[in-house]
Amino acid sequence: MPTETFEFQVEARQLLRLMIHSVYSNKDVFLRELVSNASDALDKLRLAVLRGDTPGAENSDPHIEIEADSDARTLTVRDNGIGMSYDEVGRLIGTIANSGTAELLRELRDAEDASGAEGLIGQFGVGFYSGFMVADRMTLVTRRAGEEQGTRWSSDGEGTYTLESVDDAPQGTSVTLHLKPADPDNQLHDYTSPWKIREIVKRYSDFITWPIRMPAQPGEDGSTPEPETLNSMKALWARSREEVSDDEYHELYKHISHDWRPPLETVRFQAEGTFEYQALLFLPEHAPHDLFTQGYQRGLQLYVKRVLIMDDCEALLPPYLRFVKGVVDAQDLSLNVSREILQQDRHIRMIQRRLTKKVLSALKDMKTADAERFAGLWREFGAVLKEGLITDTENRDAILAVATFASTRADDEPTTLEQYVERMKDGQDDIFYLTGESRQSIENSPHMEAFRARGLEVLLLTDPVDEVWADAVGEFGGKRLRSVAKGEFDPGADDGGETGKEREKRDEEYADLLGWMKEQLADEVKDVRLSSRLTVSPACVVSDAHDLTPALESMYRAMGQEVPPAKRILELNPDHVLVKQLNAAYKEREDHTGLVDTAELLHGLAVLAEGGRPKEPGRFVKLVADRLERAL
Known part of the structure; x- marks a missing residue:
């Protein structure tokens, strides 16, 4: 050629x-x-x-x-x-x-x-x-x-x-x-x-x-x-700690991971007894660019008596620890073991359980000894580690013990769930959280208004996996994990809320409007009710306590799982001037046709406020333009 x-x-x-x-x-x-x-x-x-x-x-x-x-x-x-x-x-x-x-x-x-x-x-x-x-x-x-x-x-x-x-x-x-x-x-x-x-x-x-x-x-x-x-050819994991320098460990890590930076932490482990093996693991300082892509190559190098038999053995660690690099050298495995055999091998399952606990223990020690270093690791790999809250119930408590989250606390420092519970107000039974694309969008959400007004701390969760793990975990320390965008929020009279009689009177005043709006918006919402979570915005949409949120629906569909769309609940703020005027107009007029546009606008604004999109954006824009034209 x-x-x-x-x-x-x-x-x-x-x-x-x-x-x-x-x-x-x-x-x-x-x-x-x-x-x-x-x-x-x-x-x-x-x-x-x-x-x-x-x-x-x-x-x-x-x-x-x-x-x-x-x-x-x-x-x-x-x-x-x-x-x-x-x-x-x-x-x-x-x-x-x-x-x-x-x-x-x-x-x-x-x-x-x-x-x-x-x-x-x-x-x-x-x-x-x-x-x-x-x-x-x-x-x-x-x-x-x-x-x-x-x-x-x-x-x-x-x-x-x-x-x-x-x-x-x-x-x-x-x-x-x-x-x-x-x-x-x-x-x-x-x-x-x-x-x-x-x-x-x-x-x-x-x-x-x-x-x-x-x-x-x-x-x-x-x-x-x-x-x-020119080289000694002696495996670092087979040498005593005193014989190996940090620089040598770092070079081995770079060779394995193709990362030019040294690892954040080196973890050594040796198991003796009926089944012997040695492990040398590395926690990277930075996440690789393809960590969340489908083709990401994960797994540890598997040796048998110093002979490399698999370059990327996925069975040695669970997927949520896929960022961990390193080697495992076992003494009693076959040299021609296959991936299929490894998945069923009880020794490999035992290694995975022990290595998983060892890595999580190292994370806990790092968090205790050097909070700043751990904070850097969590920023890089927290979203991956939280996958374990869904898939690894055996180690869920260990993951929750090190997991940190942004919250509305005054000092703006990440918090653990344990610290959140210690700060909870007397009589507070729930750990409140809200999910969203960014901290800014969550903090500006209308769902936060009543919680901010009453000084209730809310966890701000911005990773896609947060929607799933919070639902799967359900509670921590006897306190329920509760989304502030789901179900009804009742602060109670002692916490600045209404008494039973006040609520009854308010509901009666708006009953006809709520029933009419529910009919007009029947294709979009399952119910229309008055809100206790709004203090500034005129309206918001919430999910029923046991319904999937729109973000979860989208996530399941992206994974190829078909889920029926769940209708949301439209909540109105009875103290907002727009809602008051709409109620007054509804009572004064016999023909309510002219109010339909206002009902649609209120719903569209509520959807936009939480980062959603109106079902018919073109119609929504036209309604807003017409209303602006009349106002001018």
């Missing part, structure tokens, strides 16, 4: 230029990225051989080799791992961050500093191109295990790259960097120097489980010594 030349997409060219010239503050990390990619290729080959997916693959001496040529100014990183086919090279190497390039560029430009930009690079998985920081040209030669034809990719990182088939490529991948001219004033960055290569590998890749070799210099007698192995 002849050599083909392809153009980088415009965004890819911009990304390369931005990355090469302004992103990386430490150029040494390019070698870490290439070694990490080589290690992944060897892991994939071992897994493929275990599954029997690569007949004819060579797997007798898996290793990584780094070779420097100071005369030619080249540095080559090669492995004999899984390799790539021609199509895979075009798809994985020929393009950058396939679907995320535009988003990556936008976030890079918004990054406040170089370290923030580096974190984004790691998240979007384009570390291969970091080689262009030190090279004018990069050449990649690869052959997929079990195939006969190889592929060569080459680019100078500017506008184009080339692809061609080759016949003499060994199994695996070889990346050659044609280094930029040497800087005689800065020998610290001479990447053809053996001591520099040793330093980088020791700092960033010592834990890699495959041997990283460098050819030894010929002896004076012309003999060729054995290659030098």
Whole structure:
């Protein structure tokens, strides 16, 4: 097949230029990225051989080799791992961050500093191109295990790259960097120097489980010594805590997660007894950009006696802890265990239960010891952790113990449910909350008026999952969780509300209007009643105590579950001048046809006030325009 030349997409060219010239503050990390990619290729080959997916693959001496040529100014990183086919090279190497390039560029430009930009690079998985920081040209030669034809990719990182088939490529991948001219004033960055290569590998890749070799210099007698192995290859989780530095843990985390920033917390765990295993887990500092996407790759690396058998074992932690990265090394599992077997394995279920409790315990300890660090973690992952309140009833109390929520309390600090209960007013039996798209929209909601006026604290819940977990949990500490947008609110006379006689008199005064409006709006509402929750707004819509809210209805439909739309209840504020005038007009007129528009307007305004949309927006706009015209 002849050599083909392809153009980088415009965004890819911009990304390369931005990355090469302004992103990386430490150029040494390019070698870490290439070694990490080589290690992944060897892991994939071992897994493929275990599954029997690569007949004819060579797997007798898996290793990584780094070779420097100071005369030619080249540095080559090669492995004999899984390799790539021609199509895979075009798809994985020929393009950058396939679907995320535009988003990556936008976030890079918004990054406040170089370290923030580096974190984004790691998240979007384009570390291969970091080689262009030190090279004018990069050449990649690869052959997929079990195939006969190889592929060569080459680019100078500017506008184009080339692809061609080759016949003499060994199994695996070889990346050659044609280094930029040497800087005689800065020998610290001479990447053809053996001591520099040793330093980088020791700092960033010592834990890699495959041997990283460098050819030894010929002896004076012309003999060729054995290659030098640069890394210890000793698993960090198998070493004592005293033997491992924080920096080493951090580098392992970066290797596993492809995140450029260190983890927020490292959690070690060792189980002994009838079933032995070790776990080394990491809590990230920042959420990855695709955490809530369907294709997010979750799971821990699963080893059996130091042999990696699964790169993303989802069975080791529940989905709501999918942001946790790390490794588990078990002693008594089969090397050819499958995902299907793991889902049924009682040992794996036991590991999941214990690791889950260990992670939640670490979160509780962090919250107690360093509230500021925990607050940062909760901002990043709170919405994910709250999924566990729905799916993991066994650990629900542990999640609720660390969960924090915004509320209307005066100091504007997040609160736990326990703290909320301690501050509750005498006689208050419910924990009040309101859900919405943002804190501002919730605070401006008419549903909040009476609670604000009476000094009742309300939790402000802005994550989509809040609608579901609050309904599923139901109560905390013997106090019911209650949405201020559902059911009737009766403050009682002792708390500034009406007495029974006052309420009776008021209901009688508005009874005819309420009955008429219920008939006129029958297609939209199930009832019209007077409100005790409004102090400023003329009207609001609420859900019945046991009905689904509109947000929940939309969520279930988005998940493919058909639910019948529930009619809402329209509440009117009897103290508002508009409602008073409407009631007076209804009593004075025998023909109420002219009041229908006002009834529709009141309902439409109530729907808009909670962030909804009138059923017929065009008609609503016309009604408002006509009313404005008459007013002028």
